[in-house]
Amino acid sequence: MSEYAHPEALVDTNWVADHLNDPNVRLIEADEDVLLYEVGHIPGAVKLDWHVDVQDPLSRDFIDQEGLEKLFGNWGITNDTTIVLYGDRNNWYAAYSYWLFTQYGHKNLKLLNGGRTKWEAEGRPYTKEVPHYEHTTYHAQPADESIRAFRDQVLAELKNPNLRLIDVRSPQEYSGELLHMVNYPQEGAQRAGHIPGAKNIPWAVTANADGTFKSAEELRDIYGGKDVSPDNQVISYCRIGERSAHTWFVLTQLLGFQNVRNYDGSWTEWGSLVRSPIER
Known part of the structure; x- marks a missing residue:
């Protein structure tokens, strides 16, 4: 992936498999089909439901800075955590999340190249176990629009x-x-x-x-x-x-x-x- 302008923005399935137990890495699954996570997900991954987690409940907009800080804190994410996003539909909503999280200044963002499609095709493990992480304090920057x-x-x-x-x-x-x-x-x-x-x-x-x-x-x-x-x-x-x-x-x-x-x-x-x- 070194051919790309920012190869650090992508990781492959081998990299994810090698970091499943890395406390400094947080996997986030963001799917168009929000029921897929319950069917099975990469071990350690948390679920991002686009209908709920990052939408303002009243206006058609995203959650604000405080809302993102609360969300990341609940997932045990710190400002130094490497976030790896993946999902179905060739990473539609994973890329959407990457774009949103970029606005709030998170530095260590990556997409799993190939998303669920690639992980499944290689027969890699899924789990139905929902992880729980110790709450953290996260500091986001004001949204860069x-x-x-x-x-x-x-x-x-x-x-x-x-x-x-x-x-x-x-x-x-x-x-x-x-x-x-x-x-x-x-x-x-x-x-x-x-x-x-x-x-x-x-x-x-x-x-x-x-x-x-x-x-x-x-x-x-x-x-x-x-x-x-x-x-x-x-x-x-x-x-x-x-x-x-x-x-x-x-x-x-x-x-x-x-x-x-x-x-x-x-x-x-x-x-x-x-x-x-x-x-x-």
């Missing part, structure tokens, strides 16, 4: 010639052919289509069949072929921001792009805004 885009910012920058909007959804969602994704009623919108000027680069094209990331050369070809380069300002989006966080991870951690933001409001917000410009 420079890697997060909001709707007014996107709207204001639509005519910026250096901006590259990346719609990471499927071609059917991008074209407007598909308004609602099957089994995702919570991700609905009033209108179908895409943000004007957005380029369709589905998140899945960056992954191999075993769930691992493609090579740096392949990834550069994918984005370069769509006129997306490190010199651009980039904003990625999907429906709620989890797939586009995966693309944010690829661009920033694997390819070394410096100016990438994830628009987590994404299509559920944009597609329901009154008078928002839409293309099909």
